[in-house]
Amino acid sequence: MKKYIVRMYCLVECQVDAESIEDVTERVCDLNQFDINQIPH
Numbered sequence: 001m002k003k004y005i006v007r008m009y010c011l012v013e014c015q016v017d018a019e020s021i022e023d024v025t026e027r028v029c030d031l032n033q034f035d036i037n038q039i040p041h
Contacts, residue, residue: 014039
């Protein structure tokens, strides 16, 4: 069977603690700075 590379986009909703919405968009929305393993699953 052939193998293919597939790019999947998804919507993830989680609760985060932050001082302001700017903190959320700067830290959590940037996957270079956010450790996705911290999200409960």
